[in-house]
Amino acid sequence: PQHVVVVGAGMAGAQTAVALREEGFAGSVTLIGAEPHQPYDRPPLSKAVLLGTAEDPAFDIDFEELRVTLCLGVRVTGLRADAREVDTDRGPVGYDALVLATGAEPVVLPGTHDVPGVHLLRTLDDAARLRPVLERSHDVVVVGAGWIGAEFTTAARAAGCAVTVVEAADHPLAGTLPAEVAAPMAAWYAESGAVLLTDARVDRVVPGAVHLADGREIPAGAVLVGIGARPATRWLEGSGIALGPDGSVTADATLRTSLPDVYAVGDCASFPSARFGERLLVHHWDNALQGPSTAAAAITTGRAPVYDPVPYFWSEQFDRFVQYAGHHTAADTPLWRGTPDDPAWTVCWLRDGVLTAVLAVGRPRDLTQGRKLVAAGARIDPARAADPSVPLRSA
Numbered sequence: 001p002q003h004v005v006v007v008g009a010g011m012a013g014a015q016t017a018v019a020l021r022e023e024g025f026a027g028s029v030t031l032i033g034a035e036p037h038q039p040y041d042r043p044p045l046s047k048a049v050l051l052g053t054a055e056d057p058a059f060d061i062d063f064e065e066l067r068v069t070l071c072l073g074v075r076v077t078g079l080r081a082d083a084r085e086v087d088t089d090r091g092p093v094g095y096d097a098l099v100l101a102t103g104a105e106p107v108v109l110p111g112t113h114d115v116p117g118v119h120l121l122r123t124l125d126d127a128a129r130l131r132p133v134l135e136r137s138h139d140v141v142v143v144g145a146g147w148i149g150a151e152f153t154t155a156a157r158a159a160g161c162a163v164t165v166v167e168a169a170d171h172p173l174a175g176t177l178p179a180e181v182a183a184p185m186a187a188w189y190a191e192s193g194a195v196l197l198t199d200a201r202v203d204r205v206v207p208g209a210v211h212l213a214d215g216r217e218i219p220a221g222a223v224l225v226g227i228g229a230r231p232a233t234r235w236l237e238g239s240g241i242a243l244g245p246d247g248s249v250t251a252d253a254t255l256r257t258s259l260p261d262v263y264a265v266g267d268c269a270s271f272p273s274a275r276f277g278e279r280l281l282v283h284h285w286d287n288a289l290q291g292p293s294t295a296a297a298a299i300t301t302g303r304a305p306v307y308d309p310v311p312y313f314w315s316e317q318f319d320r321f322v323q324y325a326g327h328h329t330a331a332d333t334p335l336w337r338g339t340p341d342d343p344a345w346t347v348c349w350l351r352d353g354v355l356t357a358v359l360a361v362g363r364p365r366d367l368t369q370g371r372k373l374v375a376a377g378a379r380i381d382p383a384r385a386a387d388p389s390v391p392l393r394s395a
């Protein structure tokens with residue numbers, strides 16, 4: 001191909017441009033992003049950026065030197081694969097190969113779209129709007145005790161806000177972790193001075209207050225909604241591209257989509273994992289970093305390694321470093337290394353004796369070793385793995 005167009009200038013889009021040059025692609029590369037800012041890194045937004053202690057989160061990438069044409073503040077509105085063109089709010093752009101990297105967008109709590117004082121946290125602009133909220137030391141209500149809710153609560157408590165967290169499930173992180181693993185994390189909220197209400201549903205949000213379904217009313221100078229994110233793929237409806245029920249672009253094992261010469265990477269794409277025996281939609285930074293080299297190799301050389309990573313992510317919350325590698329299902333058996341009362345602990349998941357995932361709280365070595373064992377499909381001895389004083393290794 002002569003001209004590669006990348007739609008979405010987040011981690012996955014920017015890395016695609018870098019990876020194309022690393023692969024030796026010599027043609028032209030156009031990177032189109034809806035946000036007006038230089039491409040930047042998202043994880044600091046719920047951490048140091050909120051507290052005003054972060055360096056500029058812009059990526060340290062010299063797009064000029066890479067000969068990448070950056071089109072910022074430009075939204076792509078449609079794809080016409082027959083004509084090999086995308087439509088943008090500045091007119092059509094032709095491509096020989098196209099990479100979809102539009103990421104994800106936060107789920108909006110119904111009925112709160114235009115209520116003043118209700119915030120989401122996905123973009124630099126969102127974080128900029130939230131910073132003065134924290135500086136005013138408001139009463140803050142957080143809807144959702146997921147990863148974003150936990151990190152935002154941590155920052156808001158550090159800023160001296162009174163924080164109430166409303167969670168519909170009976171434990172935090174219910175989207176990812178079973179109750180027996182995540183229930184102890186409820187104590188982290190209490191320890192930080194936040195109030196966590198589980199089994200609690202928001203009925204409606206009005207300016208200044210959140211009303212729960214059970215009749216309780218919680219004063220709220222501001223509300224942060226962190227109830228999940230969905231692939232930003234609505235603009236692709238009607239393009240003929242295959243989308244999954246979760247809204248993801250359903251890519252194949254080399255990140256090709258159902259349309260010719262169209263690839264998908266990062267938060268907007270799902271891919272089949274032979275390793276885990278199911279299609280994965282991963283909304284984490286490492287996936288947006290790693291996937292692009294596969295797509296870039298496929299575009300440049302026509303051959304690409306199969307993309308079947310051991311997913312990895314981290315979270316910084318309540319003075320703890322939480323890391324997870326692998327992929328477990330409800331059918332896998334959790335195995336504790338240590339107890340939740342310890343300052344640091346790990347949970348491993350086993351499927352027929354094989355390690356499928358590891359969650360490490362303040363035990364980065366367990367994470368590193370566990371990640372390698374998951375990658376190797378290693379069997380582990382449960383009795384030995386349960387002893388936190390001996391390193392994790394294969395049986």
Ligand code: FAD
Nearest residue numbers: 008010011012034042043076103266267283284285288313
């Ligand atoms: P995005 O970063 O969402 O980038 C997509 C870009 O495409 C956006 O800039 C968007 O404006 C643009 N776009 C969308 N639609 C269009 C369109 N139609 N036209 C043009 N442009 C478009 N992961 C971790 O592993 N650890 C963490 O600690 C962590 N912290 C996080 C904290 C926050 C606050 C958030 C929001 C995410 C965090 N993540 C973390 C997840 C990680 O940031 C994402 O997985 C990663 O950003 C995904 O990269 P992406 O490029 O696929 O998507």
